[in-house]
Amino acid sequence: MSDWGMQKAALAERLAAGQRHASGKIVPIPSLPAFLNAVIRSGDRVCLEGDNQKQADILASALADLDPAEISDLHMVQSGVVLPSHLDIFEKGIARRLDFSYSGPQSARIARMLFGGKIELGAVHTYLELFARYFIDLTPHVALIAAVSADKDGNLYTGPNTEDTPTVVEATSYKNGLVVAQVTEIVDKVPRVDIPGDLVHFVVEAGRPFYVEPLFTRDPAAITETQILTAMLAIKGIYAPYGVRRLNHGIGFNTAAIELLLPTYGEKLGLKGKVCTHFALNPHPTMIPAIEAGWVEQIHCFGSEVGMEDYVAARPDVFFTGPDGSLRSNRAFCQTAGLYACDMFIGSTLQIDLEGHSSTVTTSRIAGFGGAPNMGSDPRGRRHPSEPWLKAGAEAAPDSDAALRRGRKLVVQIGETFGERNAPLFVERLDALELASALKLDLAPVMVYADDVTHIVTEEGIANLLMCRDKDEREQAIRGVAGYTDIGRARDPKLVEKLRARGVIRRPEDLGIDPLDADRRLLAARSIKDLMLASGGLYRPPSRFRNW
Amino acid sequence: METLSFRLSAPTRAGGTRMQAIVGVVASGNLEVLLERAAPADSCMIDITTAAHGFGAVWDAVVRDFVARRPAGGLRISINDGGARPDTVALRLAQGVRKIEEPER
Numbered sequence: 001m002s003d004w005g006m007q008k009a010a011l012a013e014r015l016a017a018g019q020r021h022a023s024g025k026i027v028p029i030p031s032l033p034a035f036l037n038a039v040i041r042s043g044d045r046v047c048l049e050g051d052n053q054k055q056a057d058i059l060a061s062a063l064a065d066l067d068p069a070e071i072s073d074l075h076m077v078q079s080g081v082v083l084p085s086h087l088d089i090f091e092k093g094i095a096r097r098l099d100f101s102y103s104g105p106q107s108a109r110i111a112r113m114l115f116g117g118k119i120e121l122g123a124v125h126t127y128l129e130l131f132a133r134y135f136i137d138l139t140p141h142v143a144l145i146a147a148v149s150a151d152k153d154g155n156l157y158t159g160p161n162t163e164d165t166p167t168v169v170e171a172t173s174y175k176n177g178l179v180v181a182q183v184t185e186i187v188d189k190v191p192r193v194d195i196p197g198d199l200v201h202f203v204v205e206a207g208r209p210f211y212v213e214p215l216f217t218r219d220p221a222a223i224t225e226t227q228i229l230t231a232m233l234a235i236k237g238i239y240a241p242y243g244v245r246r247l248n249h250g251i252g253f254n255t256a257a258i259e260l261l262l263p264t265y266g267e268k269l270g271l272k273g274k275v276c277t278h279f280a281l282n283p284h285p286t287m288i289p290a291i292e293a294g295w296v297e298q299i300h301c302f303g304s305e306v307g308m309e310d311y312v313a314a315r316p317d318v319f320f321t322g323p324d325g326s327l328r329s330n331r332a333f334c335q336t337a338g339l340y341a342c343d344m345f346i347g348s349t350l351q352i353d354l355e356g357h358s359s360t361v362t363t364s365r366i367a368g369f370g371g372a373p374n375m376g377s378d379p380r381g382r383r384h385p386s387e388p389w390l391k392a393g394a395e396a397a398p399d400s401d402a403a404l405r406r407g408r409k410l411v412v413q414i415g416e417t418f419g420e421r422n423a424p425l426f427v428e429r430l431d432a433l434e435l436a437s438a439l440k441l442d443l444a445p446v447m448v449y450a451d452d453v454t455h456i457v458t459e460e461g462i463a464n465l466l467m468c469r470d471k472d473e474r475e476q477a478i479r480g481v482a483g484y485t486d487i488g489r490a491r492d493p494k495l496v497e498k499l500r501a502r503g504v505i506r507r508p509e510d511l512g513i514d515p516l517d518a519d520r521r522l523l524a525a526r527s528i529k530d531l532m533l534a535s536g537g538l539y540r541p542p543s544r545f546r547n548w
Numbered sequence: 549m550e551t552l553s554f555r556l557s558a559p560t561r562a563g564g565t566r567m568q569a570i571v572g573v574v575a576s577g578n579l580e581v582l583l584e585r586a587a588p589a590d591s592c593m594i595d596i597t598t599a600a601h602g603f604g605a606v607w608d609a610v611v612r613d614f615v616a617r618r619p620a621g622g623l624r625i626s627i628n629d630g631g632a633r634p635d636t637v638a639l640r641l642a643q644g645v646r647k648i649e650e651p652e653r
Contacts, residue, residue: 225636226633226635226639417634418633418634422631460635483634484609484635489605515638515639516639516642516643
């Protein structure tokens, strides 16, 4: 006779061990170290909640303070390696193996620790695929999560930053794992139940809010004329002709410029209501002018954005909000929405090679993927038609039977030909390849694969890769918008002109755009203060973005 | 500092009557461009002082494209560069020509 209840029994043991340090479900802060020591076992798979935005920071510090002589060999399965404590856990030998998705601010240290053998790397994932693995082969034994408030039964209110929590709790709690939440405060009744209490085993009252990174705030004051030109090209040369209504914008100044040009340049082109009506997008502050001008019907969010809470709550016709009035974000659902229900992804990158592979990796940094490769890829399982999707599919395969032809998601890389510190956007060979060979990775960390990219936009023009018929055309189309980089200067001018004649490459003048019109006065807001004013004072920018 | 000089034949003469124009500022990643009507009508002289070393080939490509695409004949152009990207240089040069061609008030 098999014993089919071993996991339930193991959970019961953990619960009993934890209960000795708790009163009901509540663990007092002073008992947290002893509590964690009692409920975590060496070798556990542990999900420490944290992504590119919210962080279970109190639980992360407590985990890093455990004694490696007692608890070791943890296998961390988490979206973000973002806080110093996330890596201290490895430095001290408490954890050994890591599967993750994003490591923005720790990208240099994580690379050093991987080289130094302090971390045994499973894989670098996109958010959605790491979430998927939580349900297949990386199900956590223990999840350490973050919420705004809890009641004594463990019902959790996650506020605007729900993000990964429902996914992590679903995978952990229904598979007999232990769920521990840090909350700002314990209340009699939570404003809304984001996570039902019977899935939450213990709650720690942190006495202060969990940390949230304002990752999606771009100061309009820093947007350059060249970025404005790329935004004009994208709007007139891609948004308009494809009629892109459902989309996702990546992080960056080029897409921020697009957002701020909608109520001005977009309005002049008569595009209101015809493009940019539905988004999978965090509440970008730079979207405020377009929302206020009535461009946007609805936005579903991965997470929230610091300072945007009141504004979002005051615009429930646009955002998804709960009965308490505040935003309900959900990363797994929003990533799915971005993958299957959006017709376009547009975002910046650091390096693009001659085939069109792009990467944000430099040789000394591993920033991970986050959600971009999921947004920036063609979902081969998609079956519903839409105008942009069908048009892109037709451009890629004009001679095939329309009823049997796949559509294509528009995957657009936008940037200036030279980036920070005059680093060229276009390269012969991605730094990601050096990194992969140095770390002996099976795969080079490519953000967007060449066969998913449909367009590249730079200040020199738009390359439509869907219309390239062979490898040579593709390479020249890329060189043809690579400006004065080595890649751009080594173009075949005759072939580039041929591609231009066919509309594969379109210059500003081909689109009726005068680069001299790319003026900062076109921006619907030129500073953070302008954004605040446009929101009627509802947007409360974090202090680091205030200069008045 | 690196200095570069170009003497290029210019297919199109700059229009207008203004004798000089100045655009941009000397700042990191930016540049100041002074344009003077002080060259033969069929040529353009460009003198560059730049904080960034080793970009001679890029400057060469940028100024040649500029003279081919914009009416630059008759201009002596002095550039004081704070390490601007080529796209910014091209934009400032174009802005400079627009400014010197503006009708005088």
